[in-house]
Amino acid sequence: MSILASSVKACFTDGFIIIQMDGGIEIKFPVSQNKRLAAGTENQLNHIEITPYGLHWPELDEDLSF
Secondary structure, eight states: OOGGGGEEEEEEETTEEEEEETTSOEEEEEGGGSHHHHTOOHHHHHOOEEOSSEEEEGGGTEEEEO
8 A cells, every 4th residue: 555545635835845644644845855846847846646656747757656
């Protein structure tokens, strides 16, 4: 089972990707620590696809697995 199987939403806010889980757990990390994400626009960073394995940003060709 994937950690993201129960995620509710992921978004970009104030320089961070924030993942909010069903149980109230929040995971966040700065986009500045990822070369591809750091180059993205706000719209590109907010276009996040949640998969059973992690996060995907189609316009930035970036995937992060958990």
